[in-house]
Each structure stands twice: as structure tokens, then as C-alpha cells.
Amino acid sequence: MRGRSSFLIVANRLPVDRVGEGTWRRSPGGLVTAIAPVLQRREGAWIGWPGSPDERLDPFDHDGMHLIPVPLSASEVELYYEGFSNATLWPLYHDVVAPPVYSRVLWDAYRTVNERFARAAAEEAAENAVVWIQDYQLQLVPAMLRELRPDLRIGFFLHIPFPPGELFYQLPWRRELLEGLLGADLVGFQRPGGASNFIRLCRRLLGLQHQKNEIHLEDGRVVRAAAFPISVDFGEFDSLVRQPHIVERAKEIRSELGDPECVLLGVDRLDYTKGIGQRLKAFGELLREGSIKPGEAAFVQIATPSRERVEEYMRLRDSIELQVGRINGEQGELGMQPVQYMHQSYGRDELAALYLAADVMVVTPLRDGMNLVAKEYISCRHDLRGALVLSEFAGAADELRQAFLVNPYDIDGLKRAMLAAMRATPHDLSRRMRSLRRRISTYDVDRWAKDFLADLES
Ligand code: ADP
Numbered sequence: 001m002r003g004r005s006s007f008l009i010v011a012n013r014l015p016v017d018r019v020g021e022g023t024w025r026r027s028p029g030g031l032v033t034a035i036a037p038v039l040q041r042r043e044g045a046w047i048g049w050p051g052s053p054d055e056r057l058d059p060f061d062h063d064g065m066h067l068i069p070v071p072l073s074a075s076e077v078e079l080y081y082e083g084f085s086n087a088t089l090w091p092l093y094h095d096v097v098a099p100p101v102y103s104r105v106l107w108d109a110y111r112t113v114n115e116r117f118a119r120a121a122a123e124e125a126a127e128n129a130v131v132w133i134q135d136y137q138l139q140l141v142p143a144m145l146r147e148l149r150p151d152l153r154i155g156f157f158l159h160i161p162f163p164p165g166e167l168f169y170q171l172p173w174r175r176e177l178l179e180g181l182l183g184a185d186l187v188g189f190q191r192p193g194g195a196s197n198f199i200r201l202c203r204r205l206l207g208l209q210h211q212k213n214e215i216h217l218e219d220g221r222v223v224r225a226a227a228f229p230i231s232v233d234f235g236e237f238d239s240l241v242r243q244p245h246i247v248e249r250a251k252e253i254r255s256e257l258g259d260p261e262c263v264l265l266g267v268d269r270l271d272y273t274k275g276i277g278q279r280l281k282a283f284g285e286l287l288r289e290g291s292i293k294p295g296e297a298a299f300v301q302i303a304t305p306s307r308e309r310v311e312e313y314m315r316l317r318d319s320i321e322l323q324v325g326r327i328n329g330e331q332g333e334l335g336m337q338p339v340q341y342m343h344q345s346y347g348r349d350e351l352a353a354l355y356l357a358a359d360v361m362v363v364t365p366l367r368d369g370m371n372l373v374a375k376e377y378i379s380c381r382h383d384l385r386g387a388l389v390l391s392e393f394a395g396a397a398d399e400l401r402q403a404f405l406v407n408p409y410d411i412d413g414l415k416r417a418m419l420a421a422m423r424a425t426p427h428d429l430s431r432r433m434r435s436l437r438r439r440i441s442t443y444d445v446d447r448w449a450k451d452f453l454a455d456l457e458s
């Protein structure tokens with residue numbers, strides 16, 4: 001039987017999470033930010049998990065998108081999502097900044113859930129449809145889907161880094177994952193380095209030949225691997241921050257913070273890859289040694305709750321909250337706390353107002369596929385003010401060379417970069433911001449999707 005969608009997104013999560021009877025909330029993370037506008041502008045459907053265990057829901061329409069829920073049991077959430085996806089693959093693909101867990105039970109659940117997604121896609125896709133599978137949670141789906149539906153055009157995009165052999169070799173199921181990805185016609189990565197790591201591993205582990213970015217399989221099929229740096233909806237943020245209520249809210253935020261000379265901002269999922277501890281350490285030291293005077297600067301750290309039952313995330317939360325408490329306890333005064341920490345998720349309007357209110361955006365991941373927060377900040381600064389401090393280890397650093405680039409492991413370097421960003425002249429800031437905006441307005445998320453899909457369909 002053939003389904004009705006000629007364009008299909010397959011991702012671990014739907015773009016919205018169910019939070020109550022008939023109530024939906026945008027799901028966290030960069031994948032949703034990037035893919036939702038792409039689907040809203042095309043006819044198609046999105047297959048994914050509705051965000052809580054044991055939800056069996058019928059397909060429904062939301063915000064201009066047709067959504068098809070795939071259920072996960074409580075044990076699958078634990079073993080496939082929290083386990084293999086986020087305690088094995090996530091740390092392994094992010095430079096093992098936390099130790100990955102290798103367990104056969106987790107792997108079995110990953111395979112089972114990937115099979116379910118492949119079957120759901122096979123049922124929904126029309127004859128010769130284009131199916132675009134997203135991210136590390138679903139790396140086996142391309143081959144499983146091809147087996148079921150050889151008529152389809154299958155694309156895969158990895159939103160996180162793809163590691164070099166030195167790390168990938170640790171994985172007991174390394175061959176299976178490569179073979180899973182090779183079910184696609186096109187495998188997309190954030191950076192050229194990810195594509196070449198993949199091509200090299202296909203040669204070393206599977207003995208496959210390649211010419212440039214084309215991998216030749218034994219059955220005669222050719223799979224292409226290439227970089228497509230993901231981006232944001234520049235136009236949406238650019239027009240949002242021009243609205244009077246956002247401008248007003250940005251002013252209000254600054255005054256709520258006590259109108260300091262400088263507002264520094266961090267916006268992240270609460271994840272150990274984001275380098276939140278490093279940036280707080282740098283800020284705390286700048287205060288302690290007097291490089292920043294009391295009341296001169298406020299640091300706002302917004303940290304969306306994420307993967308809260310995974311052990312490393314619980315540990316991280318404790319350590320960040322301890323650190324914030326220490327800085328405020330030691331450096332604050334009655335009624336004046338240098339770090340404002342919010343463990344909450346915010347709506348688009350509030351985020352845009354925060355971006356507009358911030359003089360320095362501090363983005364310091366230890367490793368990040370791209371980092372859309374950095375690109376959102378740039379999209380909001382049509383006033384050509386504001387400085388971006390950006391880690392060299394974020395994919396975004398390839399494109400955003402005019403940012404204040406830092407190595408987040410080097411706390412002294414981070415302190416210097418934060419101070420340089422705070423003290424930069426308006427002329428220097430506007431020169432940098434103009435060039436950063438030129439890049440993001442040209443390579444926005446629409447352009448990213450068009451480039452990928454044109455390559456897939458060619
Ligand atoms: P990741 O995909 O690892 O979460 P990105 O920086 O690429 O990292 O994307 C994060 C996305 O989530 C951005 O679109 C950002 O606006 C959004 N986001 C991050 N923190 C919050 C928050 N506290 N409230 C609402 N949205 C957030």
C-alpha cells in the first residue's frame with residue numbers, strides 16, 4: 001500500500017510536545033527551529049514522537065503542518081531516547097565530553113524504534129516521494145526504509161557533529177550505523193569535516209570505494225555525502241525585533257536588570273556540550289579580580305530543561321546551580337545579583353527581546369553541530385549593535401569569522417574575549433555585525449533546505 005505524502009520529514013520528535021488534553025508546546029532544540037518553517041512552506045507531513053511516553057494519537061494538523069505521531073513506550077523512552085540516543089551517541093559524537101554508555105539492551109531498543117519509524121514512513125510516503133530523515137536518533141532508518149520502499153528518494157541530515165574514526169571506532173555497532181546511513185541517496189552534515197569523516201569510515205570499515213563525495217556501494221548504488229550548514233529563519237527574527245512591543249520589552253528587560261552598562265546573555269538547552277560552566281567561570285573571575293566593576297554588567301543565562309532523567313544532565317544541573325549560587329553569593333549585593341539564571345523555556349517574542357537587550361551574546365559550546373542561537377542573535381541585530389562571543393568548536397564558527405572567536409577550554413582566553421566584546425567600539429561592532437548579517441541573510445534556513453533538496457532530487 002502507498003501513502004499520500006509526496007514530501008515527508010521523519011524526526012525523533014514532532015515539532016510540538018503534548019502537554020495536556022489538546023494543548024501543545026513547541027519542542028526544544030535547533031532541529032525543530034530549522035525544519036518547522038521548511039515544512040510550513042511545502043506540502044507534506046512530519047512523522048515523530050509526541051514527547052511523552054505511551055501516547056497513541058491520530059494524525060493531526062498544527063500550525064500549517066500535518067503531523068503523524070509515532071508512539072514510544074516508557075521503556076523505549078528510557079532505552080532508545082535517554083539511553084542509546086542521549087547516553088551513547090550524543091556524548092560519543094560530541095568529542096566524548098562525557099563518557100558514552102555502551103549497552104546491548106540500549107542498542108536493541110534503538111533498532112526496534114528505528115524499525116517503527118521506518119514502517120511509519122513507508123506507510124505514509126506516496127509513490128516516488130521524497131523522504132527526509134533527521135538526526136542521530138534515526139540513523140538506521142534510511143536502510144530500513146529503502147528495504148521496504150525502494151521507489152523513494154531518501155535524504156538524511158545529521159544535525160550534530162560526525163566524529164572522526166578515532167572516536168567512532170569505540171562504538172560496538174559502528175558498521176551497522178554506517179550501513180543504516182548508506183540507505184540514503186544523500187547524507188548531509190553540518191561541516192565538511194563530518195562528511196569526510198563519514199566517507200573515510202565507509203572506506204576503512206566497509207571497504208567501499210569513493211570518488212570525491214560519492215560512495216560506491218557493492219550493488220551499484222551511489223550515495224553522496226556533503227556539508228549543508230543549517231541556518232535560521234533570518235526574516236522572521238529580523239521583522240520580529242522591529243515590532244514596537246519587542247523593542248519596548250527589550251528596554252524593560254534592561255531596566256529590570258538595573259540598567260547595567262553591559263548585559264551578557266547565554267541561551268541554551270541545559271546540556272554539558274554547551275560550555276555553560278566555562279562561561280560562568282570566566283564571568284565570575286572577571287568580577288572577582290575587579291576587571292568588571294560591581295553593577296557594571298549582568299549575565300543572564302537562560303537554560304531550557306533538557307533530558308532531565310539522564311544522569312549526566314542531572315549532574316550538570318547541580319553543578320551549574322551551585323556555580324551560579326557561588327558567584328551571586330560572593331559577588332552580589334542585596335538586591336543585585338550579577339548572574340540571573342533561569343531554568344525555563346521561553347517563547348519566541350521573549351527570546352527576541354532578550355537578544356535585542358543583550359550587548360554581548362556568549363555562545364561557548366565545547367562541541368556543537370552548528371548552534372542556531374548564535375545565528376538567531378545576529379538575525380535580531382539590525383541595529384548593528386551587539387557582539388557575539390563564539391566558540392571555535394561550534395559549526396557556526398566556520399561561517400561567522402567576524403565573531404569574537406574563543407577556545408572555551410581556555411578560561412583566560414575566554415575572559416579576554418568577553419572583555420574585548422564588552423569594550424569594543426561601536427564602529428568595530430557595526431563592521432563585524434554587518435558582515436555577520438550579510439552571511440545569515442543570504443544563507444538562511446530556506447536556502448539550506450533548498451540546497452539540500454535540490455541535491456537530493458538531482
Ligand atoms: P540545540 O539544537 O543543541 O538545542 P541550537 O542552538 O542549534 O542548539 O538550537 C537551540 C534552539 O532552541 C534555538 O532555536 C533556540 O532559540 C531555542 N532555545 C534555546 N533555549 C531556549 C529557551 N530557554 N527557551 C526557548 N527556546 C530556546
Ligand code: F6P
Nearest residue numbers: 013028029030031135159160307
Ligand atoms: O540536533 C540537536 C537536537 O538533539 C535535536 O535532534 C533534538 O530535537 C534537539 O536537539 C533537542 O533535544 P531533545 O529532542 O533530546 O530534547
